[in-house]
Amino acid sequence: MERTISFTLNGKAAHVKADDERMLLWVLRSDLGLTGTKFGCGEALCGACTVIVGNDAVRSCATPLKAVAGKRVITIEGIGQHGLHAIQQAFLEHCAFQCGYCTPGMILSAYALLLKTPHPTREQIARHMEDNLCRCGSHVRILDAIEEAARAAKAGA
Amino acid sequence: MAESAIVPGEMKRRDFFGAAGAGLFVFFGADLAEGQEPGRLPGRQSGPTDFNAYLKIGADGRVTCFAGKVELGQGAMTELAGALAEELDVALDTVDAVMGDTDLCPYDMGTFGSMCTPLLWPAVRRAGAEARAVLVQMASERLQVPASQLQVQAGIIRESGKPSNAVTYGQLVEGKRIERHLADVPVKAAGFKVIGTSLRRKDGPDKVTGKAQYAGDLLLPGMLHAAILRPPAHGATLKSADTSAAEKLSGVRVVKDGGMIAVLDERPDIAVAALGKIKAEWENAPAGPDDKTIFDHIQKTAPQPRVVGQSGDLAEGERLAASVIEETYLNSYVAHAPIETHSATAQIEDGKVTVWASSQAPFQVQRAVAAALGVPAEKVRIISRYVGGGFGGKTEADQGVEAARLAKITGKPVQVVYSRQEEFFYDRFRPAAVMKIRAGVAGGKIVLWENQVFGAGDREANPFYDIPHKRVTSAGGWMGGNPAGMNPFAVGAWRAPSVNSNTFARESHIDTLAMKAGIDPLEFRLNNLTNERVRRVLETAAKRFGWKAGHAPSGRGAGMACGMYSNACNATMVEVVVNRGTGAVEVKRVVMALDEGLVVNPDGMRQQAEGCVIMGLGYSLAEEVRFRNGEVLDTNFDSYRIPRFSWVPKIEIVLVENPEMPALGGGEPPIIAMGAALANAIFDAVGVRVVQLPMTPERVKAAVAKA
Numbered sequence: 001m002e003r004t005i006s007f008t009l010n011g012k013a014a015h016v017k018a019d020d021e022r023m024l025l026w027v028l029r030s031d032l033g034l035t036g037t038k039f040g041c042g043e044a045l046c047g048a049c050t051v052i053v054g055n056d057a058v059r060s061c062a063t064p065l066k067a068v069a070g071k072r073v074i075t076i077e078g079i080g081q082h083g084l085h086a087i088q089q090a091f092l093e094h095c096a097f098q099c100g101y102c103t104p105g106m107i108l109s110a111y112a113l114l115l116k117t118p119h120p121t122r123e124q125i126a127r128h129m130e131d132n133l134c135r136c137g138s139h140v141r142i143l144d145a146i147e148e149a150a151r152a153a154k155a156g157a
Numbered sequence: 158m159a160e161s162a163i164v165p166g167e168m169k170r171r172d173f174f175g176a177a178g179a180g181l182f183v184f185f186g187a188d189l190a191e192g193q194e195p196g197r198l199p200g201r202q203s204g205p206t207d208f209n210a211y212l213k214i215g216a217d218g219r220v221t222c223f224a225g226k227v228e229l230g231q232g233a234m235t236e237l238a239g240a241l242a243e244e245l246d247v248a249l250d251t252v253d254a255v256m257g258d259t260d261l262c263p264y265d266m267g268t269f270g271s272m273c274t275p276l277l278w279p280a281v282r283r284a285g286a287e288a289r290a291v292l293v294q295m296a297s298e299r300l301q302v303p304a305s306q307l308q309v310q311a312g313i314i315r316e317s318g319k320p321s322n323a324v325t326y327g328q329l330v331e332g333k334r335i336e337r338h339l340a341d342v343p344v345k346a347a348g349f350k351v352i353g354t355s356l357r358r359k360d361g362p363d364k365v366t367g368k369a370q371y372a373g374d375l376l377l378p379g380m381l382h383a384a385i386l387r388p389p390a391h392g393a394t395l396k397s398a399d400t401s402a403a404e405k406l407s408g409v410r411v412v413k414d415g416g417m418i419a420v421l422d423e424r425p426d427i428a429v430a431a432l433g434k435i436k437a438e439w440e441n442a443p444a445g446p447d448d449k450t451i452f453d454h455i456q457k458t459a460p461q462p463r464v465v466g467q468s469g470d471l472a473e474g475e476r477l478a479a480s481v482i483e484e485t486y487l488n489s490y491v492a493h494a495p496i497e498t499h500s501a502t503a504q505i506e507d508g509k510v511t512v513w514a515s516s517q518a519p520f521q522v523q524r525a526v527a528a529a530l531g532v533p534a535e536k537v538r539i540i541s542r543y544v545g546g547g548f549g550g551k552t553e554a555d556q557g558v559e560a561a562r563l564a565k566i567t568g569k570p571v572q573v574v575y576s577r578q579e580e581f582f583y584d585r586f587r588p589a590a591v592m593k594i595r596a597g598v599a600g601g602k603i604v605l606w607e608n609q610v611f612g613a614g615d616r617e618a619n620p621f622y623d624i625p626h627k628r629v630t631s632a633g634g635w636m637g638g639n640p641a642g643m644n645p646f647a648v649g650a651w652r653a654p655s656v657n658s659n660t661f662a663r664e665s666h667i668d669t670l671a672m673k674a675g676i677d678p679l680e681f682r683l684n685n686l687t688n689e690r691v692r693r694v695l696e697t698a699a700k701r702f703g704w705k706a707g708h709a710p711s712g713r714g715a716g717m718a719c720g721m722y723s724n725a726c727n728a729t730m731v732e733v734v735v736n737r738g739t740g741a742v743e744v745k746r747v748v749m750a751l752d753e754g755l756v757v758n759p760d761g762m763r764q765q766a767e768g769c770v771i772m773g774l775g776y777s778l779a780e781e782v783r784f785r786n787g788e789v790l791d792t793n794f795d796s797y798r799i800p801r802f803s804w805v806p807k808i809e810i811v812l813v814e815n816p817e818m819p820a821l822g823g824g825e826p827p828i829i830a831m832g833a834a835l836a837n838a839i840f841d842a843v844g845v846r847v848v849q850l851p852m853t854p855e856r857v858k859a860a861v862a863k864a
Contacts, residue, residue, distance in 0.1 A: 026426040035374035036367020040496045041577040045794040048496050076367030088365040095764060099230030100364030101497040101545030126802040135496050135546045136230045137771030139805045
C-alpha cells in the first residue's frame with residue numbers, strides 16, 4: 001500500500017511516500033540515495049545490507065518499509081558523522097577489509113553487538129558475526145577490530 | 158589472532174627491475190608466457206614510454222598515480238601510490254590513485270594472474286624515478302645550483318646547507334605536463350622509506366564510511382534500473398514471452414532487443430517485480446551432465462592431451478619402482494561468489510558512452526561495449542574504481558554491455574545489477590577436473606610419475622620434484638579452447654587457475670608415496686627436492702608448526718603440502734580434528750611459510766595470505782556447484798556455503814625474506830596448497846584418503862565408512 005512512512009534516519013526525521021511493502025534496502029539506496037548499504041544476496045543470507053533498526057541489526061533486503069514506521073534507523077552514513085566511530089577507526093587500524101563491499105554491514109552488525117554487549121568475548125563476537133559473509137577472507141582482522149573497538153569504548157567509559 | 162613473522166634473511170635489497178631491464182613493455186609477452194588463451198588477447202598495445210602516463214603533479218604538489226589495473230580489494234591502489242611516493246620522495250598521504258579508468262589510465266589488459274606487483278609496480282616506480290630526476294634537473298636550473306648539491310624531501314627540492322634556497326614540485330610543474338625526459342634513470346637501490354613497510358590502505362577511509370562508490374552505487378538523474386529475463390538453464394531457448402502484464406504497470410518500460418527482454422523502472426525492486434509478471438515459456442535444455450556424472454563426461458569430451466612435462470623413460474621408471482601407486486583425484490566446479498554481484502551503470506552523452514562497471518579488465522569491457530554499440534573504442538569510457546571482489550570472476554563484464562545497450566535504446570542512464578541468482582548462473586566457474594596419477598617409489602626416491610590432467614589446465618601440473626622418469630599431459634582447461642559441451646556452462650580463471658586442482662592431486666599423492674615408503678612426509682619431500690626455495694619454505698613452516706616426524710596416520714591430524722605459482726612458493730601445514738561420526742572437519746591451525754621475493758608491503762602480503770587461507774577452506778571443505786541439465790542448482794548462499802567466522806582457524810603467516818628475488822604477486826599463490834594440506838591432515842587424523850574436493854562431511858564420512 002502506498003503511504004507515507006515516517007521514521008528517524010541517522011538522527012533526522014524522514015518521511016517516505018512509497019509502497020510500504022517495499023524492502024528498506026531499495027528505499028534507502030534508490031529513493032533516499034544512501035548507497036553505503038549494499039545489496040549482496042536479496043534473501044537475508046549475506047549481511048551486506050545490514051542496518052540498525054531500533055537497537056537491532058537487521059537485514060534491510062528483507063525488512064519491509066512498514067516495519068520501520070516510527071523507529072530509529074541507522075545506516076553506515078549515520079555513524080561517525082562527527083569523526084570516525086571507534087569501530088570504523090578499529091577497522092582502519094587493523095585493515096579489516098579488502099574489497100570493502102561487506103564492510104558497512106560488518107560495521108553495523110558490530111555496532112548492534114556493542115550496543116547490547118559492550119564487552120563481548122571473542123567467541124561472542126564470532127557468533128554474532130557468523131552470518132555476515134566476507135569473501136575476501138578478512139575474518140581474523142574483523143574480529144580483531146571489533147575486540148579493539150570494545151576495548152576502546154571500555155577505556156573511554 | 159593471526160600471527161606473523163618475518164624470517165630474517167640477508168637484508169641487502171637490490172633492485173632487480175632496474176638491473177634486469179624488465180619494465181614497461183613486458184605485459185604482452187608475460188601473458189603469453191602464462192598461457193593466456195590466444196583468441197581472447199587484445200590487439201597489441203604496448204605500455205606507455207612517457208612517464209606522464211603514470212603520474213601527474215598538481216600545482217598544489219599533490220601527486221596522482223594513473224593505473225589501468227583495478228582495486229579489487231587486494232590493495233593495489235596503496236601499493237602503486239607507494240611506488241610513486243618512494244621514488245618521488247613524497248609522503249604517501251599526498252599521492253592519490255586513479256585506477257581502472259580507460260580515459261585517464263594507460264592501457265592494461267586486466268587485473269589477473271598476480272601481475273600488479275611483478276609488472277605494473279616496477280613500471281610505476283621507473284616513471285616516478287624519471288620524473289624525480291627531471292624535477293631535480295629543472296630545480297637545478299631554477300635555483301642555479303648543481304643537481305649534485307640538491308636534496309629532495311617531501312616534494313621540496315633544497316640546496317644542501319642552504320635550505321631557504323628551495324622550490325617545490327608544485328611550483329616547478331604548475332600543474333602542467335612535464336615535457337622533459339631523461340633516459341635510463343635508475344630506481345632507488347637502497348634507503349627505502351616506503352618499500353618494505355606496512356602501509357595504511359588508501360581506500361580505507363572510503364570503505365569504512367560507506368563512501369566507496371561501486372558500479373551499482375551511481376545515481377544519475379533520470380536513471381533506470383533494468384531487470385533482464387534469463388533462461389532457467391544453460392541451453393534453454395525462449396519459445397514465447399507474454400510481456401503485456403508488465404507493460405501495463407505504471408512507470409515500467411519493457412525493451413525487447415536482439416534476444417534480450419528487459420524491464421526498466423526508476424526503482425530497482427519495482428523493475429524486478431515487474432519482470433516477474435512476464436509469462437515466459439522455455440524449450441528445455443538438452444539433457445547434459447550433472448555434478449556426479451561430470452567427471453566421466455570431462456574425460457570423454459576432453460580434447461587431445463598435450464605433453465606439459467617429460468623426462469626419462471616411463472618403462473624404466475616402472476622397472477625401477479619398488480611399489481607403484483595409482484589414484485584418480487577429482488575437483489568440482491566452484492563459484493567466485495564475490496559479495497558484490499556484477500554491476501554496471503551506463504550513460505550516453507553527446508555520443509560518448511560511459512560505463513561504470515565492476516570489472517577486472519576495463520579495457521576489455523571497452524572493446525566489448527564499443528563492438529556491441531557499433532562505435533569506436535575511443536567513444537567508450539569504462540570506469541572501474543572500486544570493485545567488490547573479483548577472484549578471476551570479473552574479467553568479463555557482460556552486464557556492462559547490457560547496460561550500454563539499454564542506455565542507447567532508452568536514451569537514459571541505465572543500471573544493471575545482477576541478482577545473486579544471476580551471479581551464480583552466469584559465473585564462469587573454476588572447471589571441474591580429473592587428475593590421474595601413477596607414481597612409483599624406490600629407496601625413498603620417486604622414480605616414476607605419470608600424470609594425466611583433464612579439465613583443470615596445465616599450470617603447475619609438471620611437478621617440481623626431482624623425478625627421473627615422468628610424463629605429464631593436460632587436456633582442456635579453464636582458459637577456453639575446450640570442445641563445445643565439455644563444460645555445461647562457461648568456465649574461467651578462479652584464483653590461481655589450474656593450480657589448486659594440480660597441487661591438490663600432486664601433494665596428496667606425494668603423501669601417499671611417503672606412507673608407502675614408510676617415511677615422514679616432510680623428510681620424503683626433502684629427499685626428492687633440490688629446489689632450494691621450496692626446501693626453505695618447507696623447513697621454515699615445519700619449524701614454526703612444530704612438525705613432528707612420524708608415519709601417517711598418527712591420529713594427530715597434521716598435514717602439509719607445498720606448491721609454486723607465478724614463481725612464488727609456499728608450504729602450508731594444518732592441524733584438523735575430524736568427527737568420524739559426522740565427517741565434519743574442524744581446522745584448528747594453519748601455518749604458512751611464503752617466499753614472495755622482495756616483499757613490498759608486509760602487512761598487505763599477510764592479508765592476502767590470510768584471505769587465501771580462508772578462501773582455501775571453502776574450496777577444500779565445502780564449495781561445489783550443483784547442476785543438472787544446464788540448470789545451476791545453487792542460487793544463493795544458503796546452499797552454496799562460503800567460509801564464515803566459525804570456520805576460521807588460528808592463522809600464522811611467515812614471510813621468508815628473499816629480497817634477491819623481484820617482488821612477486823601475492824593474491825593467488827598462498828591459496829594453492831590448502832586442498833592437499835587438509836586432505837593429508839584428514840588422512841593423518843582418521844587414516845582415510847579423500848580424493849575429491851570439496852571434502853564435505855558426507856564425503857569424509859563415506860570414506861571413513863568404506864575404510
